[in-house]
Amino acid sequence: MRTRRQFLQTSALLGALGGAAPRLLASPVDARGARVVSTWDFGVGANQAAWKVLAAGGSALDAVEAGARWAESDLCNPTVGRCGNPDRDGVLSLDASIMAGDGRCGSVAALTDILHPISVARRVMEKTPHVMLVGEGAQQFAVQQGFERQKLLTPEAEKAWRDWLKTENYAPQINAERRGRPGDKDNHDTIGMLAIDESGQMAGACTTSGMAWKMHGRVGDSPIIGAGLYVDNDVGAATASGVGEEMIRNAASFLVVELMRQGHSPAEACQEAIQRVVRKRPEASRTLQVCFLAMNRSGEIGAYALHRGFVYAICDSKKQDALLDSPSVYTSTQV
Template identity: 50%
Template sequence: MSERRKFIKQSLMGSALIIPGIQSLASPVKPALSKVEKPLLLSTWNHGLPANAAAIEKLKAGGSITDAVEYGVRDTENDLSNLSVGLQGLPDREGITTLDASIMNGDGSCGSVAFVRQVKHPISLARMVMEQTPHVMLAGEGARQFAMAEGIPMEKEELSPKAKEAYERWKVKSQYKPVINIENHDTIGMIGMGADGKLSGSCTTSGLAYKMHGRVGDSPIIGAGLYVDDEVGAATATGLGEAIIRVCGSFLIVELMRQGRSPQEACEEAVRRLISKNKNIKDIQAGFLAMNKEGEVGAYAVHPGFNFAQGTLSKNEMIDSNSHFK
């Protein structure tokens, strides 16, 4: 079966060389590096640029690719100007900020936390779940208790000034109408390949603004917001979590790559699948980001506006993703 997949992949690559225009249909706005420079990091949205920079510094200091994807998104969790990640993020409809995060390595080890309060770095707590417990996910009060048991200080539960101002404005009508691409919004997902070719990924968010209390999105769900497999590649997602969960978006992309699809082809198919499974798609944004073990890159979104940061030891740049709707 592996020989058949290899044959299919080689056939597809050969076809791309002889069919005019195929490159523009099957690649992100900027193609993957022709000669892969490792380590390689990909992160969603504009905040991916400083996150990549923090991850690269961790690698330069001797950290592993797992360290890099953890500390890269910790930078975003620390960013007080960001209203969609970390404790400074916009609250739920009860005025409480709750956080979700996950981390995964290419060997299948993974950990996540959901609906957690008062923890400054949920990504680090997710890593503790992965490395120090027999579980994959802890949620709510149980996650908070585990954090306290591990010596993580509990932060004061109060809204950041920007989040409080936004929440007070929202309470005037108390309507929940998600709008796409607000504030270059939502999750930061990061996937990375180390110098040794090993893969890892992370994902962290404060979730949808003004969500129902207790709502959990795709970010802490392994296979939805994040999936990593050293044998194949890695993928992460951003956007409306419910839509991404319905198609197990990140797992779908990795499995499509396992079957011979390029990262770009896999991201595009995941978006098509998502569109087919969700109503009112004009109000839903979702984007996917992927790399395979060869270092090829893919990105695709439902609507225009999704971008990502691609970083190596020598370069860190923003790239605009293509989208299904123009």
């Protein structure tokens, strides 16, 4: 039998944890509640690839890998996978991370000549004692695991790089080339995916070719656990898109999950994380895009961005291609 002292000690501990326990005791999704959510317009196609796994009773981890693989190969986009734009030296390098809700995770950074960095990241998670492999070491590991080396830089991306060399003007633009139509090949930025399966297990994936014309060796937030992606079965998951340096500075995805742990809804958590970016770097926030997307363990979804134009896609048993506009701090890109 618990004594009064033990009861008071337990109550004090819960108070020190911010009173978050009631929120965390909410029931997870049931067998009909599986869903997947992704960043940007091309998240519609990625979600459909992931949904095939979830609808068949597959795991959230398998689902996000399938969706990310679609983005890396079937999609042709200047910021993801095989059609990505190269760095300032003309080298196309890819970054990716994957994370399960039980804390297992893996990532690769500055990976070249391998079509599916997301699958290499999963092998890092499952076949090594490490979390991240980079550069030549990541490529060597991929080849050892049976992945084929192949030239990924497309003629279109190479031409764009040569055109850029005429000015060498490096100035990332907010929502560059976003036309607002699902499947538009010129859509913008990293793809981040979050999923929950019929058993209530969560997983996330993030994959990108990074900023066009970046310095050789630059790594953004996408492969960094806690910056571009974070997943916790007890709470929820978050992913980010935009200028990766800002996500790294703020441990952004981890921050969003921890805000949900304190009792915030996904939408509230994303908004508070964005407001922190604004408070820390008010001038920079007017010229950079930062976007957060989150889902809690009950399947509730929220998003928030610095600037207008961020959209995200939702797929579940009721809707297969829903595309929603995110609220933002600034309602115009001309600020």
